[in-house]
Amino acid sequence: MSDPLIEVDGVGRDYGTGDRTVHAVREVSFEAARGELVAVRGRSGAGKTTLLNMIGGLDRPTRGVVRVAGVDVTSANEAQLLDLRRSTIGFVFQSFGLIPILSAAENVSVPLRLNRRPAAEREERVQLLLELVGLGGQAAQRPGELSGGQQQRVAVARALANDPPLLIADEPTGQLDSETGRSIMDLLRALVDARGMTALVATHDPSLIDRADRVLTLRDGRLA
Numbered sequence: 661m662s663d664p665l666i667e668v669d670g671v672g673r674d675y676g677t678g679d680r681t682v683h684a685v686r687e688v689s690f691e692a693a694r695g696e697l698v699a700v701r702g703r704s705g706a707g708k709t710t711l712l713n714m715i716g717g718l719d720r721p722t723r724g725v726v727r728v729a730g731v732d733v734t735s736a737n738e739a740q741l742l743d744l745r746r747s748t749i750g751f752v753f754q755s756f757g758l759i760p761i762l763s764a765a766e767n768v769s770v771p772l773r774l775n776r777r778p779a780a781e782r783e784e785r786v787q788l789l790l791e792l793v794g795l796g797g798q799a800a801q802r803p804g805e806l807s808g809g810q811q812q813r814v815a816v817a818r819a820l821a822n823d824p825p826l827l828i829a830d831e832p833t834g835q836l837d838s839e840t841g842r843s844i845m846d847l848l849r850a851l852v853d854a855r856g857m858t859a860l861v862a863t864h865d866p867s868l869i870d871r872a873d874r875v876l877t878l879r880d881g882r883l884a
C-alpha cells in the first residue's frame with residue numbers, strides 16, 4: 661500500500677499505574693489507505709474510543725507512533741495538533757456535539773470561522789454542505805428543532821467543512837434508531853465514495869459493518 665493516510669505502529673495506551681493499570685489499547689498496528697472506509701468494532705470497553713482519540717490527536721499513546729497524512733501525531737505539539745484537527749481531521753461523535761443556541765448553518769460554519777474563511781465563502785460552503793447531507797431546507801433550525809438523525813447530519817456536514825482527508829466517527833449511530841442509523845452510515849459510505857476521503861468509524865452495530873471496506877476488531881485492546 662503506497663502513501664497510507666493513517667499509519668498506526670505498535671500503539672498502546674495505559675491508564676493508571678501499578679496494580680491498577682488498565683491497558684486500554686495494546687500493540688495495535690495497521691494502515692488505512694486514502695478513500696477507505698474502515699470500521700472498528702468491539703464490545704464496550706474494547707478500546708475503540710481510546711484508539712480513535714489517539715489517531716485524531718485528542719489523546720497521546722503510552723507507546724508507539726501514529727501518523728496521519730505523513731504527520732507524526734504522537735510527537736506533535738499542541739499548536740500542531742490544533743492545526744491537524746482543523747485542517748486534516750473531521751470528528752463526529754455519538755452525542756452529535758452541536759451548539760444548541762446556533763442554527764444548523766451556524767454550527768456548520770464554526771470550523772470555517774476558526775479557519776478564518778471569508779463570510780461570503782462560508783455562506784456558500786455551508787449551504788452546499790447542508791444540501792450534501794440532505795438538509796438544504798433546515799439551515800435556520802436549531803438542533804433542538806431537528807430529529808436525532810438530522811442533528812447527526814448537521815454534525816457530519818460540520819466535520820466536512822474544511823474538506824479534511826480523514827473523518828473519524830465514534831459510534832455515530834449510537835443514539836439513533838436502527839433505520840436512521842443505517843441512513844447515516846449510507847451517507848458516510850456515499851461521502852467516502854464521492855470525495856475519496858478516508859473514514860474511520862467505531863461501531864457496536866453488526867448491521868453497519870457490511871458498509872465498510874475493511875473491519876478491524878478490537879478485543880481487550882488488541883486487534884483480533
Ligand SMILES: Nc1ncnc2c1ncn2[C@@H]1O[C@H](COP(=O)(O)OP(=O)(O)OP(=O)(O)O)[C@@H](O)[C@H]1O
Nearest residue numbers: 675676682684702703704705706707708709710711
Ligand atoms: N480516562 C480513563 N481513565 C481510566 N480508564 C479509562 C479511561 N478511558 C478509558 N478507560 C478504560 O479503557 C478501556 C477502553 O475504553 P474505551 O472507551 O476506549 O472503550 P470503547 O471500546 O470505546 O467502549 P464503548 O463502546 O463503551 O465506548 C476501558 O476498560 C475503560 O474503562
